[in-house]
Each structure stands twice: as C-alpha cells, then as structure tokens.
Amino acid sequence: MKLAVQVKLLPTPVQAAALEVTLHACNEAATWVSSVAFERDVKRNFALREHTYGQVKDRWGLGAQAAQHVIKKTCDAYITLRANLKAGNHGRPSSKRYRRATGKPISFRPEGAQPYDDRMLSWQHAERTVSIWTLSGRMKRVAFTASSEQLARLALYRKGESDLLFRDGMWFLTATCEVPEAAPDTSVTQFLGIDLGIDLGIVNIATTSDGQIMAGRRLNRGRLRERTLRQKLQRKNTPSAKRRLRKRRRKEARRARDINHKIAKHVVAEAERTGRGIALEDLTGIRARVRLRKPQRAALHFWAFAQLGAFIAYKARKAGVAVVHVDPAYTSRTCAECGYIDKANRASQARFVCRSCGFVDHADRNGSRNIRHRAEELWRCGAQSTAPVPPPNTGRGTGRKRSTTASGARCASPGLSVPGG
Structure with missing residues (x-):
C-alpha cells in the first residue's frame, strides 16, 4: 500500500x-x-x-x-x-x-x-x-x-x-x-461498528459498538477557544495581531489530526486483537446533505470525521483488517434491538428510547450497533473490504433499498448499500 x-x-x-x-x-x-x-x-x-x-x-x-x-x-x-x-x-x-x-x-x-x-x-x-x-x-x-x-x-x-x-x-x-501490507483476513464474521456521531449535535468524536465513547469535549473546548481568539485578533487587525494569527494558523488542525491518529490506531488495534472487521458509515457529501442550526454549522465544518475515517481505513488495510462502509440512513433512528424506525426514538442528543419495545441506550452506541449489524449482513452477502478508499455515496433516498453485492447476490434490507455493486 x-x-x-x-x-x-x-x-x-x-x-x-x-x-x-x-x-x-x-x-x-x-x-x-x-x-x-x-x-x-x-x-x-x-x-x-x-x-x-x-x-x-x-x-x-x-x-x-x-x-x-x-x-x-x-x-x-x-x-x-x-x-x-x-x-x-x-x-x-x-x-x-x-x-x-x-x-x-x-x-x-x-x-x-x-x-x-x-x-x-x-x-x-x-x-x-x-x-x-x-x-x-x-x-x-x-x-x-x-x-x-x-x-x-x-x-x-x-x-x-x-x-x-x-x-x-x-x-x-x-x-x-x-509499504507491504498484511494479508486481508476474509474469515471474519463479526464487526466493530464505529459511529462518528455527526447528527443532532457533534459531541463525541466516535463511539464503538462495544460501548466505548471517545468524547470530544476537550477538542470542542479547544476549537471554541481558538475560534474566539481568531475573531478577537481579526477585529483588532493590528500588525501584532496579524503576527499572532500567522503563528497560530493550523494549530487547531494539527491537534485534531493528532487525536484522530490516536483514535484510529486504538480502533484498529482493538479490531485486530479481537479478530473482527471494522464497520464505518459512508459519509460522502454529508456536509451538503445535513441541515443544522446556525450555531452548529461551524462545528460541523470544522469536524474532521472524514479524516478519521480515512485514518481508520488505511491503518486497517496495513494491519489486514477488513473494512466495510454502510449507508448511514436512519442509523440514529433505528432501534438496535427490534429494528423499529422512528424519529421520536431519539429522545435527546445522548438518549435513545425505542417507542416500540422500550429499549433504552446511549444514542451513539445504539447507532454504532446498527452500523455493525448492517456491515455483518453485507459481509454475509459477499461484500468486499473497502479499505483504504471509502466508496462513492450510493444515495439515502428511502430507508429501504435493494443492493447488489460483489458476488452478484441480492440483499433487501433497510439502509444497506454495497460499494461497487
């Protein structure tokens, strides 16, 4: 690779x-x-x-x-x-x-x-x-x-x-x-789902289906501090302010990149240790599709979730870990226990309560479990690993779509899509 x-x-x-x-x-x-x-x-x-x-x-x-x-x-x-x-x-x-x-x-x-x-x-x-x-x-x-x-x-x-x-x-x-890469493990049957958490407010960087939450509180505070300082220096517009702006440029991006590298390394190591693949959302074009309130727009466009997904993908390929990208449609509204889909299931940013079976969980963990289920179903249908390049977006029109797998089989399942199908 x-x-x-x-x-x-x-x-x-x-x-x-x-x-x-x-x-x-x-x-x-x-x-x-x-x-x-x-x-x-x-x-x-x-x-x-x-x-x-x-x-x-x-x-x-x-x-x-x-x-x-x-x-x-x-x-x-x-x-x-x-x-x-x-x-x-x-x-x-x-x-x-x-x-x-x-x-x-x-x-x-x-x-x-x-x-x-x-x-x-x-x-x-x-x-x-x-x-x-x-x-x-x-x-x-x-x-x-x-x-x-x-x-x-x-x-x-x-x-x-x-x-x-x-x-x-x-x-x-x-x-x-x-660089030589490890032979891909095609014998996996289970996946580690990763929810990058970009709906209903960006709070956590990533959440795994095992329940581990990589909180983004510290990174968000740093971003807010940098943004406030930039605005203050830009309003001041003196030579010394411009010097400080030049000196601090890319500092926020370097910090986010370092955090993303560490998270990606941890996720790949965990999947490799447990003999599982990695399931990610296909977020191609998400910035254009997502509609957020004005205070949330800056957070979305500064959030390096695509970079994190790319880091996970290339590190996984280097380690021989399979990666499957799934359609993210309705993963935050679907119950991971019974499969019931309803917008009202998302009680708040952090709380998921199923209106059908009463299942209660952290919203991002519930989403990561849905991502894992979709990846495992795609893998059983013959999907191939998509590492290191994320597949093109296959659309998010309706919750249910028929997808052609790499082996030519047909899968009918909510929100599933096979890259290259």
Missing part, C-alpha cells in the same frame, strides 16, 4: 532562494495551463500537452520533466474538482458555491506543491541529503531530517514521485512509499 513520508529540508539561503524561484515558476505556469484548459475545455493530459508543452518550456524555462509534471498536475486538479462536484462537496449545481467552483479556471498558489520524479530528484540516505532540480541547475547536498521511523521507511520503501512544498517558512518533501 502507498503511504506518504514527509521530511523537512534544511537548505542553505542560496539553495532556499533557488527552490523558491523554481516553485513559483512551476505554479505560475500551472495557473496559465489551467486557464488554457478551461478556455478550450481540454483537460486530458496528452491533449492539453499539445496546446501548452512548448510554451511552458520556452516561457518559464522549465525542463522537459518539470513541464510535463506541471501539465499533469493541472489535469489532476480538474479530475479532483469533478470528483468533488460528483460527490456533492460543493453543494447542488444551482448553489452559489457550485457555480463559483465551475465558473472559473483553477489557480495555484505560488507555494503549492510541485511533483518531482526520480529524474529530477535523487536521495542520498546515508548522508541525509537530496539532489534536486531547480531553474538554477541541479542543487546538490540539500540536507533533510525526519524521525528515525520515517527515515527507515523512506530508505526501505520509497518508490514513485515526491512533492516539494513550502509551508510556514519551512521546506518539505513528501515522498511516496510502497
């Missing part, structure tokens, strides 16, 4: 200046290529190369490999845009956000990442240096550093392209590594 290893470059002032000029030129060229692709509606790599390759080389002085990577980067950006539009991440076609995303060409930041292949970049692992192409020629002996674990992984498994990027005054290289 592919994993990314990020190392920090330690260039001299001369090397840093050459890298900066090169990165700015590549992204300026990519913005121009994007405008040509948008105006002529040519967004395929080889077709776009016919219109732009020669001018990119002559106008910006890029080498052959760099010019091709600039064009391919532009095409990949439009592919990503189409995928986001299809998934509903920019809202409906009639929305302002959708029109804004499709009404102009994609532009690239001056410090945006630039891909490098092995013809443009070579690694000297023993000396911890790289030799990298720039507009000023080949820059040799550019030092880099990383943790011992990352350095070992880089030396053993690096394969493919690396991305050069500049962020917060620091230079980084993100290298692709082909």
Whole structure:
C-alpha cells in the first residue's frame, strides 16, 4: 500500500532562494495551463500537452520533466474538482458555491506543491541529503531530517514521485512509499461498528459498538477557544495581531489530526486483537446533505470525521483488517434491538428510547450497533473490504433499498448499500 513520508529540508539561503524561484515558476505556469484548459475545455493530459508543452518550456524555462509534471498536475486538479462536484462537496449545481467552483479556471498558489520524479530528484540516505532540480541547475547536498521511523521507511520503501512544498517558512518533501501490507483476513464474521456521531449535535468524536465513547469535549473546548481568539485578533487587525494569527494558523488542525491518529490506531488495534472487521458509515457529501442550526454549522465544518475515517481505513488495510462502509440512513433512528424506525426514538442528543419495545441506550452506541449489524449482513452477502478508499455515496433516498453485492447476490434490507455493486 502507498503511504506518504514527509521530511523537512534544511537548505542553505542560496539553495532556499533557488527552490523558491523554481516553485513559483512551476505554479505560475500551472495557473496559465489551467486557464488554457478551461478556455478550450481540454483537460486530458496528452491533449492539453499539445496546446501548452512548448510554451511552458520556452516561457518559464522549465525542463522537459518539470513541464510535463506541471501539465499533469493541472489535469489532476480538474479530475479532483469533478470528483468533488460528483460527490456533492460543493453543494447542488444551482448553489452559489457550485457555480463559483465551475465558473472559473483553477489557480495555484505560488507555494503549492510541485511533483518531482526520480529524474529530477535523487536521495542520498546515508548522508541525509537530496539532489534536486531547480531553474538554477541541479542543487546538490540539500540536507533533510525526519524521525528515525520515517527515515527507515523512506530508505526501505520509497518508490514513485515526491512533492516539494513550502509551508510556514519551512521546506518539505513528501515522498511516496510502497509499504507491504498484511494479508486481508476474509474469515471474519463479526464487526466493530464505529459511529462518528455527526447528527443532532457533534459531541463525541466516535463511539464503538462495544460501548466505548471517545468524547470530544476537550477538542470542542479547544476549537471554541481558538475560534474566539481568531475573531478577537481579526477585529483588532493590528500588525501584532496579524503576527499572532500567522503563528497560530493550523494549530487547531494539527491537534485534531493528532487525536484522530490516536483514535484510529486504538480502533484498529482493538479490531485486530479481537479478530473482527471494522464497520464505518459512508459519509460522502454529508456536509451538503445535513441541515443544522446556525450555531452548529461551524462545528460541523470544522469536524474532521472524514479524516478519521480515512485514518481508520488505511491503518486497517496495513494491519489486514477488513473494512466495510454502510449507508448511514436512519442509523440514529433505528432501534438496535427490534429494528423499529422512528424519529421520536431519539429522545435527546445522548438518549435513545425505542417507542416500540422500550429499549433504552446511549444514542451513539445504539447507532454504532446498527452500523455493525448492517456491515455483518453485507459481509454475509459477499461484500468486499473497502479499505483504504471509502466508496462513492450510493444515495439515502428511502430507508429501504435493494443492493447488489460483489458476488452478484441480492440483499433487501433497510439502509444497506454495497460499494461497487
């Protein structure tokens, strides 16, 4: 499986200046290529190369490999845009956000990442240096550093392209590594359900079907504190306030990322220890579908549940643990004991009371049990593990739908969907 290893470059002032000029030129060229692709509606790599390759080389002085990577980067950006539009991440076609995303060409930041292949970049692992192409020629002996674990992984498994990027005054290289993965366990019969808890208010980060709750109280308090401080500094708008804003940028995202890594590691370890698979909700396009009150909107859009799901998926694949994504429709309204579905079952954000059988449970735990049941039924019908990439959204129209499994069998069950069916 592919994993990314990020190392920090330690260039001299001369090397840093050459890298900066090169990165700015590549992204300026990519913005121009994007405008040509948008105006002529040519967004395929080889077709776009016919219109732009020669001018990119002559106008910006890029080498052959760099010019091709600039064009391919532009095409990949439009592919990503189409995928986001299809998934509903920019809202409906009639929305302002959708029109804004499709009404102009994609532009690239001056410090945006630039891909490098092995013809443009070579690694000297023993000396911890790289030799990298720039507009000023080949820059040799550019030092880099990383943790011992990352350095070992880089030396053993690096394969493919690396991305050069500049962020917060620091230079980084993100290298692709082909890491061996454990053989997937197809003999599992039980699953560990994970409820990411994004309905009726975001309180808990995740809840397992075993009853373990990863509370988000501390993270929510930190987010509120950061948001309040940002608003205060933005209103002040002095040079010192701007300096503090720059210094604190991405701090909240780093904290959330660290917490998500820890939760994902714990969940995968528990599933691996007990010989179970992992059941997750397919939350593709959830931001566009969910309707919340105004005070809850900021919490939803700052909540990194997609990141947590991605972390669980790739760590599970690395450990050989099966992952199944299920349709999340009505998981919070369905009784895990009798299957009765009613909006009134959700007595409050944290309390679930079935109006049919009287079953009482924590709402998120009840939802995680429903997710587990759906995953086990899909698995019996022949569904395949979806790790590491979450499947495309299959719709949430009605509570009951017929789904085709990977083996061609038919399952009729509330809210079930099989990826790739």
